[in-house]
Amino acid sequence: MNTLNQVLLNPAFQLGADLDGWRAAGGGQGLDAALADPGAIIATLEAADLRGMGGAGFPTHRKWAAAAAAPAPDGDKYVVCNGNEDEPGTFKDRHLLRWTPHQVIEGALIAAVAIRANRVVLYINPHQAEGRAQMRRAAQQWAGTEAVRRIERLIGKPLEIAVVATSGRYIGGEETAVISSLEGGFPFPRRKPPFPAESGCHGAPTLINNTETLANVPHILHHGAAWYRGLGVGDAAGTKLYSLSGDVLLPGLYELPMGTSLHDLIFVHGGGMLEGKAFKGVFTGGPSNTLLTARDLDVALDFDSVRLRRSRLGTGAMIVISEGTSIVRKVAEYIEFFANGSCGQCPSCKAGTFQMARLLDRVDSGRAGPGDIAALRNLCRILPGSGRCGLIDGAVTVVESSLHTFPAEYGVAEPAPAETA
Amino acid sequence: MTSMISHAQALQALRPGADAPMRADGLAVNDLLERFHPDYGAKARVSLRIGANAGAPCHPALAGLLESNALIDDLDLAGAEPLATDVLVIGGGGAGAAAAVTAAMRGARVIIATKLRIGDSNTVMAEGGIQAAVGADDSLQRHYEDTLRGGHNEGDRALIAQMVSDAPEVIRWLIDLGMAFDLAEDKALGSTLLRKKAGGTTASRILCHRDFTGLEMMRVLREAVELQRGIEQLNRCPAVELLSHDDGSCAGAILYDLERRSFVLVRARAVVLATGGSGRLHLQGFPTSNHYGATADGLVLAYRLGARMCDLDSFQYHPTGVAHPRHLAGGLISESARSAGAHLLNGLGERFVDELKPRDVVAAAILRECAEGRGIARDGQTGVFLDARALVAADPDILETRLVSLGHLAAKCGLDPRQEPFLVYPTLHYQNGGVMIDGDGATSVPGLLCAGEVSGGIHGRNRLMGNALLDIISFGRRAGTRAAESLGQRQAGRGGINHVHRWRRALAQAELPADVRAPLLYPSYGNFHLRRTAAA
Numbered sequence: 001m002n003t004l005n006q007v008l009l010n011p012a013f014q015l016g017a018d019l020d021g022w023r024a025a026g027g028g029q030g031l032d033a034a035l036a037d038p039g040a041i042i043a044t045l046e047a048a049d050l051r052g053m054g055g056a057g058f059p060t061h062r063k064w065a066a067a068a069a070a071p072a073p074d075g076d077k078y079v080v081c082n083g084n085e086d087e088p089g090t091f092k093d094r095h096l097l098r099w100t101p102h103q104v105i106e107g108a109l110i111a112a113v114a115i116r117a118n119r120v121v122l123y124i125n126p127h128q129a130e131g132r133a134q135m136r137r138a139a140q141q142w143a144g145t146e147a148v149r150r151i152e153r154l155i156g157k158p159l160e161i162a163v164v165a166t167s168g169r170y171i172g173g174e175e176t177a178v179i180s181s182l183e184g185g186f187p188f189p190r191r192k193p194p195f196p197a198e199s200g201c202h203g204a205p206t207l208i209n210n211t212e213t214l215a216n217v218p219h220i221l222h223h224g225a226a227w228y229r230g231l232g233v234g235d236a237a238g239t240k241l242y243s244l245s246g247d248v249l250l251p252g253l254y255e256l257p258m259g260t261s262l263h264d265l266i267f268v269h270g271g272g273m274l275e276g277k278a279f280k281g282v283f284t285g286g287p288s289n290t291l292l293t294a295r296d297l298d299v300a301l302d303f304d305s306v307r308l309r310r311s312r313l314g315t316g317a318m319i320v321i322s323e324g325t326s327i328v329r330k331v332a333e334y335i336e337f338f339a340n341g342s343c344g345q346c347p348s349c350k351a352g353t354f355q356m357a358r359l360l361d362r363v364d365s366g367r368a369g370p371g372d373i374a375a376l377r378n379l380c381r382i383l384p385g386s387g388r389c390g391l392i393d394g395a396v397t398v399v400e401s402s403l404h405t406f407p408a409e410y411g412v413a414e415p416a417p418a419e420t421a
Numbered sequence: 422m423t424s425m426i427s428h429a430q431a432l433q434a435l436r437p438g439a440d441a442p443m444r445a446d447g448l449a450v451n452d453l454l455e456r457f458h459p460d461y462g463a464k465a466r467v468s469l470r471i472g473a474n475a476g477a478p479c480h481p482a483l484a485g486l487l488e489s490n491a492l493i494d495d496l497d498l499a500g501a502e503p504l505a506t507d508v509l510v511i512g513g514g515g516a517g518a519a520a521a522v523t524a525a526m527r528g529a530r531v532i533i534a535t536k537l538r539i540g541d542s543n544t545v546m547a548e549g550g551i552q553a554a555v556g557a558d559d560s561l562q563r564h565y566e567d568t569l570r571g572g573h574n575e576g577d578r579a580l581i582a583q584m585v586s587d588a589p590e591v592i593r594w595l596i597d598l599g600m601a602f603d604l605a606e607d608k609a610l611g612s613t614l615l616r617k618k619a620g621g622t623t624a625s626r627i628l629c630h631r632d633f634t635g636l637e638m639m640r641v642l643r644e645a646v647e648l649q650r651g652i653e654q655l656n657r658c659p660a661v662e663l664l665s666h667d668d669g670s671c672a673g674a675i676l677y678d679l680e681r682r683s684f685v686l687v688r689a690r691a692v693v694l695a696t697g698g699s700g701r702l703h704l705q706g707f708p709t710s711n712h713y714g715a716t717a718d719g720l721v722l723a724y725r726l727g728a729r730m731c732d733l734d735s736f737q738y739h740p741t742g743v744a745h746p747r748h749l750a751g752g753l754i755s756e757s758a759r760s761a762g763a764h765l766l767n768g769l770g771e772r773f774v775d776e777l778k779p780r781d782v783v784a785a786a787i788l789r790e791c792a793e794g795r796g797i798a799r800d801g802q803t804g805v806f807l808d809a810r811a812l813v814a815a816d817p818d819i820l821e822t823r824l825v826s827l828g829h830l831a832a833k834c835g836l837d838p839r840q841e842p843f844l845v846y847p848t849l850h851y852q853n854g855g856v857m858i859d860g861d862g863a864t865s866v867p868g869l870l871c872a873g874e875v876s877g878g879i880h881g882r883n884r885l886m887g888n889a890l891l892d893i894i895s896f897g898r899r900a901g902t903r904a905a906e907s908l909g910q911r912q913a914g915r916g917g918i919n920h921v922h923r924w925r926r927a928l929a930q931a932e933l934p935a936d937v938r939a940p941l942l943y944p945s946y947g948n949f950h951l952r953r954t955a956a957a
Contacts (some may be wrong), residue, residue: 012533044758068758246922247922249926249928249930250930274922274929275490275925275929324495324496325496326495326496326498326499328499329495329496329499329917332915333915363687364499364500365500365502367502
């Protein structure tokens with residue numbers, strides 16, 4: 001059975017901004033089902049076990065339920081499609097925005113129905129100019145359609161669909177930074193609680209979902225929760241977009257059943273290691289998680305299984321490293337990315353990422369002394385939890401993990417003491 | 422092997438004191454080239470399979486290098502000494518030196534990296550001279566037309582027009598740097614430049630310094646590099662790979678320091694490749710007049726980063742390379758000897774070609790004589806005679822004045838040019854094609870510029886004598902100027918070798934071998950192997 005590209009990347013849906021084509025391919029029926037029984041939407045998502053695909057893997061129905069239950073003081077509620085995707089190694093949302101804008105927008109409209117939102121915001125990274133243009137065109141095609149009129153009758157207010165450019169910065173994708181950004185400010189993350197679902201944009205309840213998450217919703221409503229659950233491997237539900245990159249023969253975007261093993265992703269779909277070199281490790285879910293190594297090749301790539309290996313599936317990005325590629329150099333690149341991406345609000349993050357980048361650069365260029373490694377370890381101990389958002393934690397995780405797993409590459413003779421027995 | 426006339430027999434066939442007869446044979450130029458020139462024929466080209474020129478023709482030996490694996494891995498970058506500069510010039514010949522000096526004069530910090538030492542290059546071997554239309558009976562238009570026609574109308578017209586227009590200013594610049602040219606009259610002031618005629622030209626346009634013009638040019642360029650503030654030299658540091666940004670632009674280069682046996686990572690806002698040609702590949706077994714370092718490194722590096730190339734199946738074989746003695750084979754006997762009136766004679770004592778025809782025609786004519794049994798064999802080497810006896814007889818001082826190098830070469834060959842002709846055979850001399858550039862030397866890869874023999878398009882499919890020295894200074898200065906303009910434009914970010922990973926995927930998908938590694942850096946007999954094979 002061909003398990004590749006069954007749903008989101010199904011060739012029949014790669015249409016761009018073509019609403020008629022989308023309907024002809026079966027689009028719109030999810031929204032019809034949602035409108036027929038708005039009260040059942042959240043329960044269906046719960047039964048389908050849809051998770052947040054932006055990295056957290058948080059059960060989607062819980063966010064939706066919170067937003068649906070929250071009172072709207074000024075009468076406004078927001079649904080935000082988060083299309084800020086910016087971190088190294090992740091390239092899934094830009095594909096969905098560019099090639100399947102209606103899939104995404106229909107998901108957002110169903111969310112509006114479920115939580116009775118009157119403002120739908122499509123929050124797109126301006127660096128993805130083509131995706132933004134397609135989304136803008138697609139949003140216009142929905143205006144005045146019967147489906148939208150039905151939503152307006154249901155919520156009793158006009159429905160506004162807006163395409164908004166993000167700041168284009170990495171931090172702008174953080175949930176609370178999205179809110180700062182939509183309110184017109186610099187994308188500074190805020191402390192939680194209050195959670196956006198209760199008090200978000202201008203104090204209104206705001207449901208923020210990743211692009212891929214929303215894109216799954218129309219299919220679940222159309223085909224049912226049981227169908228969606230059946231797509232996954234074992235206990236995992238649905239499919240996942242995996243952004244495969246690094247030292248593999250065929251890097252690219254692969255939609256596979258959630259829970260496909262890392263081995264199959266790399267060696268079956270990715271064509272194996274480039275030049276047949278030995279596999280060394282994978283930066284999973286982008287550059288802010290614990291590295292997986294050769295003994296983790298059998299791991300099922302779903303949120304829970306990866307977490308059992310003390311890492312996270314994250315966005316589904318898999319940056320594969322072979323013998324011959326320096327772990328330190330990669331980590332140095334990523335920390336430099338975080339240092340440039342830090343918003344600068346929290347001194348520990350602003351200075352901490354910079355210091356780690358400086359130290360890693362010295363290790364990478366062979367200029368580091370023993371004191372530098374000790375300094376790195378100290379930073380890994382004191383920095384976590386010191387920021388408003390998770391940026392500094394992610395940066396520390398990848399440094400700590402690489403130090404722990406590949407001490408020799410740092411010029412450290414002995415492995416650091418294991419944290420768990 | 423075709424039978425040859427022995428050296429002793431051929432000497433007897435020479436008519437002392439009389440002008441040799443010219444054989445009229447009626448073979449049209451195109452027929453001659455197609456049948457006898459090494460650029461033609463079945464072994465002369467294959468189609469490239471990957472890269473920016475996929476599908477385009479290329480010499481098989483060169484294609485093997487262009488479609489090869491990199492010498493280094495990501496891991497080699499770790500521990501490499503990091504340097505940063507505005508402009509990195511790779512190559513220490515005339516083009517590289519001109520680019521470095523020009524960029525530094527415009528305020529850029531420059532690193533010039535050379536494989537051996539500054540000046541160790543083909544520039545110093547250019548003996549004949551440099552073309553510039555400075556005579557009253559000459560014009561830029563004539564220079565343009567000669568160059569275009571010499572290249573079989575395949576040259577890039579805009580590049581040619583720009584180069585010939587630059588020529589007078591190039592000469593002025595070189596004189597300002599202190600270069601000496603031969604003068605028409607021997608007086609201290611008010612003399613004019615001596616102009617000589619070159620093969621394939623319609624006017625006397627060659628300016629020279631005796632018959633070691635390139636050496637004199639490199640002398641002043643080397644001094645300029647040494648004295649110009651803002652230039653750092655990295656000698657004995659061949660480039661093994663370029664660095665790229667994620668957007669595919671050039672970010673610098675990785676060098677290999679031969680003395681310390683370690684990698685050096687140079688980040689730069691602009692890189693000028695001036696690595697010269699590829700004669701040391703010894704295409705089709707030909708000897709070469711080229712410098713030891715001419716191993717096509719620049720082509721390999723630029724192609725891997727995505728630069729577009731042209732005319733990769735077109736090379737120049739200089740007609741008069743030394744054929745005997747064997748240890749000097751390939752060494753050049755300057756065209757200035759033929760300009761001055763030396764004749765080519767076959768084993769029957771006949772002239773068989775107008776010696777001042779373009780180089781490809783003369784070379785093909787010599788190969789024809791050898792193929793048709795009128796060549797001369799001596800100690801296993803074959804060739805034809807280059808006869809300068811009448812020339813020396815007419816002007817006994819000429820070996821001390823205008824043809825100094827010829828005299829030296831005769832001594833090295835152990836013959837007396839007054840008595841005995843040289844045995845010559847075509848020698849692989851110049852790479853006509855190369856990286857495509859615009860008028861400023863910019864390639865299709867942002868941040869990467871090229872100047873000199875590594876670039877292509879100027880000389881079409883055959884270069885005229887004296888246009889190489891003009892090319893390197895004209896485009897070297899322009900590339901240096903353009904590189905200095907990049908100052909402050911792009912932040913020299915981290916840069917890596919992601920393009921190499923992409924390249925390796927392409928190799929695997931085209932089922933090309935991954936164990937052929939390039940750039941070569943040195944010829945195979947050079948006894949230096951930086952991971953040339955997978956096993957090493």
